[in-house]
Amino acid sequence: MTTPRPHANPATARSVLILGAGHIGQAIALLLSEAGGYRVQVADRNLPALQRVQALAGVATVHVPDAAALEASIAGRHAVLNALPFHQAVSVATLCARLGVHYFDLTEDVASTQAIRALAEGARSVLMPQCGLAPGFIGIVGNDLAGRLDNAQTLHLRVGALPRFPQGALRYCLTWSTEGLINEYCNPCEVIVQGQRTRVPALGGLESVLIDGVEYEAFSTSGGLGTLPQTWEGRLQQLDYKTIRYPGHHAAMRLLLHELRLGERRALLHELLEGAVAATKQDVIVILASARGLRGGQLVQESYAARILGRRLRGQQLSAIQQTTAAGICTALDLVFSGRLPQAGFVQQEQIALADLLANRFGRVYDVEGAPG
DSSP, X not given: OOOOOSSSOTTTSEEEEEEOOSHHHHHHHHHHHHHOSEEEEEEESOHHHHHHHHHHHOOEEEEOOSHHHHHHHHTTOSEEEEOXXXXXXXXXXXXXXXXXXXXXXXXXXXXXXXXHHHHTTTOSSEEEOOOBTTTBHHHHHHHHHHHTSSEEEEEEEEEEEEESSOOTTTTOOBOSOHHHHHHHHHSOEEEEETTEEEEEOTTOSOEEEEETTEEEEEEEOSSTTTTHHHHHTTTOSEEEEEEEEOTTHHHHXXXXXXXXXXXXXXXXXXXXXXXXXXXXXXXXXXXXXXXEEEETTEEEEEXXXXXXXXXXXXXEEEOHHHHHHHHHHHHHHHHHHTTSSOSSEEOOGGGSOHHHHHHSTTGGGGOOTTSOO
């Protein structure tokens, strides 16, 4: 175990536990320790992963080999930032709710978010899932765009985490959690159609997207909207979220998931992708969000577009997906502790004001040309 870097007065700094020493956990630890104001510790059951994050971020670590050790590591903290796989979200949130510890996560899993919402009734602490890029930032910017109109009619949200140098028929490299990727490609997708919430199949709604002269394709994937469908049901005529990829990716994934039926054998699909598709930190985040509706009796459109690359921090290369995902959850943490968000119960991403996010020391990564003024 190491001692945290002395960026903050230990007597006043908030004690934050990051669960998960993988790529995103490392990025969160780097951002928080560099910015200061928190006493940061990273917990994981994987000792080599803890040693890596300890060396990279210079933060304290704790080994949690079992449930008892996990509970002991959470007790007494001000907040837990969960960067573990999505299927561990509910169990960790349950512990945090019982112990009165603020809880934040990155899950795209709809069922997990619904379970955490139920846990939050009467909770003494904040339970705030979906604090990453999509779900997360995209819901915040989408809510802001639609809210700028007198009568919002449609809201289309498009996000891609793409390799800058794609190879092979998939035209893809692994940039984040393979488990999460498969979950998004296989589970049904919430949308609003004619004012009503409904579900559509993943990989449906294929379309061509042109951004700054570059052609992409986009198709429906699960979880990216977060809680926006509940928030805007009955007010928007149409709301959808699609993942951006390079042309050709969709056809290859349909072959794997549907024709070869690997969507029914997720463990095998995970093994194949991990064994055959290279990982990369040379990635780019592409975002396009557009709301259309009436303002002053005229049909208008409000949009946000961004192309975000990674950066170096303390000599370490953060990929674009690491940077944007970590920025989202760190911003949520800052805004709760600064009193800009509720102090207990379930907190939705769209409760974050876009202006607050863009002004935040972490959220400013999204303050690019094309951000709403």
